[in-house]
Amino acid sequence: MENTFIATGLLNAFTPTNLMFIVLGSAIGIVVGALPGLSATMALALLLPLTFSLPPETGLCMLASLYVSAMYGGSVAAILLRTPGTPAAAATVVDGFPMGARGEAGRALGISLSASLVGGILSGIALLLAAPLLGKLVLLFGPVELFAIAVLGITMIATLTKGSPIKGLLSGALGLLLAMVGMDATTGTARFTFDNINLYSGIPFTAALIGVFSIPQALSLAEQSRVKEEVANRINDRILPRLREFLQLLPNIVRSSGIGIVTGVIPGTGGDTASWFAYNEAKRFAKDKSQFGKGDPAGVAAPEAANNAVVGGALVPTIALGIPGSSSAAVLLGGLMVHGILPGPTLLTEYGEVTYTLIWAVILSNVPMFLLGLALMRVCICVTLVPKMVVALAIVALSVVGSFAINNNLFDVWLMAGFGVLGYIFDRARIPAAPMVIGLVLGFLLDSSLAQSLLMGFGSWSVFAKSPIALGLLLLALLSVLQATPLFRLLRRRPERRPGVQSL
């Protein structure tokens, strides 16, 4: 069955329309990634409404290629402006900018592009191999286990995101609470709708996604509109690395890709974590560590391979379990949900053709990313200089049009604006917005699987203790919450203190 899906997915991805949208997504991704301050998640959320009138496969091909290419695009601004285009490219600045400063901007961009290509392809292959294996396992799962998976997913995302775990957990819980708005699927009762007909089908998560990920970026771009970016480095040298240099960097690129894939699989950790992790490992493995920070090519290759490898890794739990591994993966899952494809085991069975088309799009989009990356390198320099106010105003216009198109309804636009303001305050309070959005996406799965589980258990919560898998997953969820508490930190510190105490 899987082989059929794999073959159908490949054929779907190779249709002229889908290939055209893969190329279009790659071009948009590179340009958006190159714009300082814009993230891949924002671009995905803004372009999500474009997929409404497209077949699901085509829309997902475009979103997947955009996601992959934006990861590379971030390095352009990092190398040329000393400002990472995306948060995932922050580690690239350390060695990319010094390389550019000594006249090797082209070489740095070429290394970044080659490393991104290898990282992207390896992670796509890992996704293609891992998703069916996990998918087989998930077929054994019933509502009890699905509820436990959803709980584990949300707690891991909330506690592993940067900053205070309490803030992450609150963000996730708020998302889940907001997902309770609308008709209850079991009893058919309207919950928390405040007699507003627009809320009977729940809070449209597309409006929430657009608002939370786009409006805060538009507001902060407007605030910084007086700060002018200047191109510090110019491209005057050879772009693609020579074969010998590439082969020298290859072990580092492959290791960093592995780091990216594994980091991506863990919900809540994204491209920024992976790129710093890979950078540190590249430094640790290097024979001459003194060149790191002064323009070592290995310091560009490692983070760029890792952040592109995160894409495939983050999609493993998204596709196999229905739990998005990152905020970008949550938007991609949103792209499936707008077409009525719900997260869960059916992604690899009932909707296998669509899902495998997405997987192939992740692999194939690396080719246009590489070719367009080479072709658009000099265009990207102009893109990085577009005034921030132009970008901010365009984001607002796109957000309004996109959210209006969801239901042809102004209510969704106001809702999007409300979520935008909330996202901005979240940013100021350093509360991660990703767990809230993932909570909104997973709320339905959590609610329906809980209702089904309790029906199976005749209303008793002990049904979760009777399933060893569910019990194990719920204990893991509890551990992920506990490890973020001061109590756990105290327990970890205690053995370290003992020698000191003994010496006294």
Next chain:
Amino acid sequence: MNSTIVIGAASIALALLFRSRAHGLPADAVRLPSLLIWIVIGLAVLMIAEELLKRRKARQAAGASQSAEDEPLAPINWPVLGAFGAGALAYIALIPYAGYLVVTPVYLICGLWFSKTLSPAKAVAVGAVITAVIWGVFIWLLQLPIPLLPALN
């Protein structure tokens, strides 16, 4: 006022509002929401306590090195934020009456002009190009239902 405390207080208020609306609903329909309401209240209280504790520690150790998370954010640029926000709200409010083809270029041109980002001529050109691109992709190509010129309907 501190954004964390604002969000904490707003979360508690939202949870209590949901709790008041949960009365009278079937028990099966409010099983998970009731659980989530208490989780939200508990976490919001913890977050406020954590923030107050952090502020007290910061006052006690004034001048000590700060962690990356504690590094102060750039202050809010209230005049720009206020003007930009008001422009965006006006844009949303006017779209159903004046239509996309009128409001969008006006919003973009005024935004670029008043912020002194571009000269008037360039602002008009950029506003027209962005309006045309969004119209071309979202409305002409994908046929998404946006009110273009309601006055003509």
